[in-house]
Amino acid sequence: MRDGRSRTLHLPGLKSVSDRLEYEMTESKVPASIEWIVIPAPDLQAAETFYREVFGFSISPYSETYLVFKAGNLSGALDQDLTPSADSLSFSLTVCDIDETLRFIRKHGGDVVRKRYELGSGAGFCAKFKDPNGNVLELYASAD
Secondary structure (H helix, E strand, O other): OOOOOOEEEEOOOOOOOOOOOEEEEOOOOOOOOOOEEEEEOOOHHHHHHHHHHHHOOEEEEEEOOEEEEEEOOEEEEEEOOOOOOOOOOOOEEEOOOHHHHHHHHHHOOOEEEEEEEEEEOOOEEEEEEEOOOOOEEEEEEOOO
16 A cells, blocks of 8 residues: 555565565554355365255355355355365354254264364363365354
């Protein structure tokens, strides 16, 4: 942003111009929000059924290999052309009852990777599951 309040930061210790990293910073920087995620879904039909039935996602077709969804305050897509990986970016889905959700996950073709565990003093609970395409994701429930 070049609004007069910008400044360039040169990281110390970088000796050559090609090694220098510059970051544009503003005094009024607003934190970014995550608004769109894409879930790998080689078996698009299994993913559509799973996320609609287990988590109540509202899902619509976009193309033959790409479905878009709305889930709470987040939107995203199920992409048939992406390959799932347990080592990729992950996210948590907030639910009211982890144990009941894990039963529903198994019923709809998913697997439990890690049963419900406590996060610590009043911080809530988590569990990990694998969807029908092999994506490993997390469930979260508050301690309340």
